[in-house]
Amino acid sequence: MMPYYYYFDWTYLLILIGVALSLLASAKVRSTYAKYSRVQNHAGLTGAQTAERILHREGIYDVTVQHISGNLTDHYDPRTKTLRLSDAVYASASVAAVGVAAHECGHAIQHAKGYVPLRLRGALVPVANFGSGISWFLIIAGLLIGGNSSQWLINAGIAAFSLAVLFQVVTLPVEFNASGRALRILESSGMLYDTELTQSRKVLSAAALTYVAGAAAAILQLLRLIILFGGRRDD
Numbered sequence: 001m002m003p004y005y006y007y008f009d010w011t012y013l014l015i016l017i018g019v020a021l022s023l024l025a026s027a028k029v030r031s032t033y034a035k036y037s038r039v040q041n042h043a044g045l046t047g048a049q050t051a052e053r054i055l056h057r058e059g060i061y062d063v064t065v066q067h068i069s070g071n072l073t074d075h076y077d078p079r080t081k082t083l084r085l086s087d088a089v090y091a092s093a094s095v096a097a098v099g100v101a102a103h104e105c106g107h108a109i110q111h112a113k114g115y116v117p118l119r120l121r122g123a124l125v126p127v128a129n130f131g132s133g134i135s136w137f138l139i140i141a142g143l144l145i146g147g148n149s150s151q152w153l154i155n156a157g158i159a160a161f162s163l164a165v166l167f168q169v170v171t172l173p174v175e176f177n178a179s180g181r182a183l184r185i186l187e188s189s190g191m192l193y194d195t196e197l198t199q200s201r202k203v204l205s206a207a208a209l210t211y212v213a214g215a216a217a218a219i220l221q222l223l224r225l226i227i228l229f230g231g232r233r234d235d
Helices: 012-036 047-057 095-113 116-145 148-189 194-230
Strands: 064-067 075-077 082-085
Touching (some): 012 095, 012 194, 047 064, 047 095, 075 095, 082 095, 095 116, 095 148, 095 194, 116 148, 116 194, 148 194
Antiparallel strands (some): 075 082
């Protein structure tokens, strides 16, 4: 009988690294937000008020600011031009809430200005969802069928998963740009003092790590699929 370690699949390490990165990023954003959610901004602006001010300052009057339940479920919906702020942001006057609200306004500004990476990400949503859903079906089907002729199914599955990875990668410049826009507006408008601006930057930087970790985990998963199945041959 072969020793047990003979069957050890080292590529699982890639998955574990991805999971570890995601957990660390999630813990970082939670702790950072919790810290600065207790710091009130000098103007007493809530997240909702901040969003309204920024949108109107940028000449955007067709975006609706709404409350949405949940914790850090904040997002901008370009289909309905709706900016939704969570329980922890909408009515909170913390520097963390102001930063998050401003970040979501950054997406609304991107949409209004036709920011190309945002448009590309929007176009990728349906194909990324389709690719993520069908990729493993194709790979498993190829493995079950067997033979060299089935390699095209496996390759198609890997290609489909690549679409989901591409979506994650394209998301990075979209999120970084939204935060950059938010911080510049908060600084130039005087909504936050310098110290408060630094604190909001820390919140947005921590949030950005979750997107970086998500992209890294997806890339590592794709790399594992390529290593395991990309050049597979049945002798």
